[in-house]
Amino acid sequence: MRIGDLAEKSGLSTDTLRYYEKIGLIPRPLRDAGGRRIYDGTILRWIEFLDRLKATGMGIRDRLRYAELRTLGSASLAERRSLLESHRRKVVADIARLTETLEVLDDKVVLYRRMEAGETVDPAFESCARTEHGAPPNQDSSHHDRRTGARPRADRKA
Amino acid sequence: MRIGDLAEKSGLSTDTLRYYEKIGLIPRPLRDAGGRRIYDGTILRWIEFLDRLKATGMGIRDRLRYAELRTLGSASLAERRSLLESHRRKVVADIARLTETLEVLDDKVVLYRRMEAGETVDPAFESCARTEHGAPPNQDSSHHDRRTGARPRADRKA
DNA sequence: TTACGAGTTGGAGCGCACTCCAGGTCAAGA
DNA sequence: TCTTGACCTGGAGTGCGCTCCAACTCGTAA
Missing domain, CATH: 4.10.810 (Virus Scaffolding Protein; Chain A)
Incomplete structure (x- = not known):
């Protein structure tokens, strides 16, 4: 699977996929002879899960941490669990x-x-x-310059 | 009530309050003789509601639109309702x-x-x-330069 | 009187999460 | 062979939502 296919299947843009790879959210895929990324279908489940974490408000730092832990294998299970x-x-x-x-x-x-x-x-x-x-309370409509928001003070700096 | 009091009561910083005023989310308050903002306690309900909209994912554009409609009084009721x-x-x-x-x-x-x-x-x-x-599938750990991410191609441009 | 703290302004800077771009390479079809 | 079109890279740009700053004013308490 090449990046375009993955983009279509995952709903992310190719730019976003490369960005995720750059920051470490998704692992670096193998390349074909021409240097193009070749993805294994299993990556979709990971992207889907990441998406779910993001959609439910997990920030990038925590997602990154989780991704990092995932690469460490079973030694990181406890910390991954606590993160979740x-x-x-x-x-x-x-x-x-x-x-x-x-x-x-x-x-x-x-x-x-x-x-x-x-x-x-x-x-x-x-x-x-x-x-x-209702209309906002105590709005000051008369004393401000519309463009700058500056109040004409009696003698500012004069 | 001055801006510091409002900040404390609303949980927003004075900077954020001034920023909200600048972009039009909250109405311009009256000023005292020294040019300082004087707030009416009712503003708190509005800020609270704005906060709720924001916390539940309403973007700034829609909050701005709602704020704008609010200043128009009862003529905008239908549109405000549809926004909500x-x-x-x-x-x-x-x-x-x-x-x-x-x-x-x-x-x-x-x-x-x-x-x-x-x-x-x-x-x-x-x-x-x-x-x-588990460990990420098909990670390419061998063919990339760690710093640049560039693959040593056989004869790139040579 | 002076020192201090709270307020004022315009504008710069920041972190997030992309998104777009220029300038290139590569493989496959007409 | 030539031309697409998908892909590559580093880096710049964007929009949101603040947050911080310098330089100033004002009111009050010591």
Whole structure:
């Protein structure tokens, strides 16, 4: 399999694949007589897993560390496990936050629908929706230069 | 409330608050006689909500758009709602992916524990854990210069 | 009065994760 | 043989989201 095929199958660009190789996320493949990368199909499972780690918020440093540990074989099993366990904790926390946010969004959407329908909104419901809606409070529209954001001070440096 | 107080209460740095103001995420506050920003406590709810959007993966462009719509008052309710609804869909998808990943991580952790204990791993179980473990396949360790990554080709350009 | 700490500004710098490019090599098909 | 088109390399550029900095002002407490 050449880099173009792998790109297609993995969903990454050839540039990204070469970049991952450069930084050490994926191992250096063998080359054919012309110097072109030849990949074994098993690399796809590794890329898929890396992708999963990335998509769930693992930073590049940890992915790199995990990749590095992987090359060390079975001696690194315990550390790899601990890395995954700590990522697992982050994933659990993220799920909690997302679930919470889902509720907030739902409340707000309902509130907006009511407001769109011209309903007067019950203040109790408003606070339940944790709303911040409406025109921003105490906006200073008069004292700033639009381009620079500089305030005309009485005598700056004069 | 001055910027330092707001920073403490919101968990953002004063630099970040000024940056948010500069790009338009938060409204320009009033100033005191000395030109210092004076904040109304209600801004905290807005910052909190922005933070929630950011923490759940909404990019800066959409947050900016939402902030902009907010300044337009009730005329923008429908568009704000649609923005939130589309974010909601992303959040739902993210929860699904995280939940899936949680399973993959759990499988891998169990697998690692077994391997650490010196168990021979049942191949069927291995594939269930979607494993990519072990030394990387077909690593090319011999043909590259360590510093440049350049392969000594037989007669490059000679 | 002076020293200090909190605030002001514009602008530079940074880490992440790519993405693009110039200028080249190579293999295979017309 | 010639021409594609896929691939190679090192390095520059990009967008996000801050973060840090220099150089300044202001209000207050010793």
